[in-house]
Amino acid sequence: KQEVTQIPAALSVPEGENLVLNCSFTDSAIYNLQWFRQDPGKGLTSLLLIQSSQREQTSGRLNASLDKSSGRSTLYIAASQPGDSATYLCAVIGGSNYQLIWGAGTKLIIKP
């Protein structure tokens, strides 16, 4: 059974710092991995989608990597801004059931 873990559960850093969020999964047979952000009381916004054949994806200040063999993905945020404050979730689709399995998220606070 696929399990997705995100560490840390919460993170608070000063504005301008570079930071890394971690996501690990137990079954390496995945189709893709996605990173989302969720603002309080809102839906989810897709940030990056990494297909199983890819190693990384970049969008602006965000870079996500995928290492299937070790069951890990990282989301790197460069030059953090207060507007980056949100909960970041990773999710994987894989195995035989094609279901999206979610991590519990990392709540990120960027202090001005």
Next chain:
Amino acid sequence: KAGVTQTPRYLIKTRGQQVTLSCSPISGHRSVSWYQQTPGQGLQFLFEYFSETQRNKGNFPGRFSGRQFSNSRSEMNVSTLELGDSALYLCASSLDVSSAGELFFGEGSRLTVL
């Protein structure tokens, strides 16, 4: 281009009642998937519809059901509501099946069961 629209945004029901939630996907998207989000369980997959057919179903009781119409709009229904059904219900649309590409989420329908 309009995003994913969910209605209603907020609703309050009492135990034993039933509720229907609606999701209109992005124009041209054929897949709609539903998720339940609670503080205790996080995000959990409910089901996915593609071209009016249920493609996949999560581990929820039969009180949770859904359907998709020919215009790709989807509804989910929860019958005999329980207190534990209080949650944010999110739907997502994608161009193809959800396993293939990017998902676009609506703002959610927040259900409170009293």
